[in-house]
Amino acid sequence: MKSTTRIAIIGPGKVGTAIGLLASRAGWPVVAVAGRNRRRAARAARAIGGGARACTPAQAAAAADLVLLTVPDGSIGGVCDALAARGALAKGAIVAHCCGALGSDVLAEARRGGCSVASMHPLATFPTVRSALETLAGTYCFIEGDKPAVAVLRRLARDIGCTPVAIAPSAKSLYHAAAVTACNYLTALMDAAVALARSAGIPRKVAWRALEPLARATLDNIARLGPQKALTGPIARGDVATIAGHLKATNAVTADLKGLYKSLGKWTVGLARRKGTLTAAKARKIRKLLEK
Numbered sequence: 001m002k003s004t005t006r007i008a009i010i011g012p013g014k015v016g017t018a019i020g021l022l023a024s025r026a027g028w029p030v031v032a033v034a035g036r037n038r039r040r041a042a043r044a045a046r047a048i049g050g051g052a053r054a055c056t057p058a059q060a061a062a063a064a065d066l067v068l069l070t071v072p073d074g075s076i077g078g079v080c081d082a083l084a085a086r087g088a089l090a091k092g093a094i095v096a097h098c099c100g101a102l103g104s105d106v107l108a109e110a111r112r113g114g115c116s117v118a119s120m121h122p123l124a125t126f127p128t129v130r131s132a133l134e135t136l137a138g139t140y141c142f143i144e145g146d147k148p149a150v151a152v153l154r155r156l157a158r159d160i161g162c163t164p165v166a167i168a169p170s171a172k173s174l175y176h177a178a179a180v181t182a183c184n185y186l187t188a189l190m191d192a193a194v195a196l197a198r199s200a201g202i203p204r205k206v207a208w209r210a211l212e213p214l215a216r217a218t219l220d221n222i223a224r225l226g227p228q229k230a231l232t233g234p235i236a237r238g239d240v241a242t243i244a245g246h247l248k249a250t251n252a253v254t255a256d257l258k259g260l261y262k263s264l265g266k267w268t269v270g271l272a273r274r275k276g277t278l279t280a281a282k283a284r285k286i287r288k289l290l291e292k
């Protein structure tokens with residue numbers, strides 16, 4: 001065993017199962033898995049292996065040195081309070097959650113009972129357990145909380161292949177807004193691009209197949225060159241007439257879609273100014289069109 005810190009996973013979903021399995025593979029003893037449904041907890045325990053057993057949340061917490069609450073965000077505080085009220089959290093135990101937006105203060109009842117608390121957010125997207133297992137290694141893991149808990153979680157993050165990074169609890173909401181923008185809004189943006197192409201009469205399948213390589217090449221360019229150098233197109237070129245044409249054409253689509261085009265256009269004007277290819281006069285003209 002690489003570590004003697006016994007882990008309990010409470011919340012046998014995508015994140016709990018993936019972190020449990022990777023921790024177990026890395027030589028951390030995952031001793032217990034619990035959720036609201038025993039059958040689902042047993043399935044996760046089997047997937048994690050290494051002797052992990054399914055039990056109730058109180059039994060799982062009592063058996064562990066590190067209690068990972070991988071339940072939905074809205075349930076973290078309630079699950080922690082219930083465990084503390086039942087006396088299931090041993091003094092000195094570590095209690096942590098994996099939510100991006102909440103700080104460790106949501107675990108105040110555990111801290112009051114003598115536990116060391118923290119939050120540990122892997123900056124990754126897990127639509128399924130399988131994709132989590134494939135993509136977690138190499139991602140960044142943002143950690144904050146009490147010193148003893150943070151020290152252990154930094155080791156755990158490294159052992160499951162992540163790079164640990166410190167974050168202030170007060171910064172978590174804005175940090176999470178950044179994550180949502182890069183991940184969920186990118187998904188929504190591609191959906192909006194397909195919707196615009198559909199309005200132009202292009203079949204959905206063709207639209208997606210045509211737009212996907214464009215998006216991939218753009219992300220590669222951003223990674224290689226940074227957003228300023230990667231930016232191309234009519235706003236970077238100061239092509240006012242083309243933007244006016246787009247706006248006229250988007251009268252035919254929903255107000256939400258047109259609003260999205262305009263908002264992103266305004267941000268792109270700022271980026272093009274920083275790039276240095278858009279003059280102040282043309283920036284004013286394009287901004288005026290986008291704000292109309």
Ligand SMILES: NC(=O)c1ccc[n+]([C@@H]2O[C@H](COP(=O)([O-])OP(=O)(O)OC[C@H]3O[C@@H](n4cnc5c(N)ncnc54)[C@H](OP(=O)(O)O)[C@@H]3O)[C@@H](O)[C@H]2O)c1
Nearest residue numbers: 011012013014015035036037040070071073098099125126
């Ligand atoms: N998915 C992502 O991309 C991602 C990325 C980074 C961080 N996170 C964070 O990771 C945490 C878990 O997210 P997830 O995507 O793994 O969610 P999930 O797949 O829905 O899993 C949540 C699990 O919690 C259990 N659960 C729900 N209420 C419970 C309760 N009151 N007591 C005990 N167990 C309960 C559910 O199991 P039962 O229904 O069987 O009880 C379910 O298996 C969240 O804080 C989320 O913000 C998610």
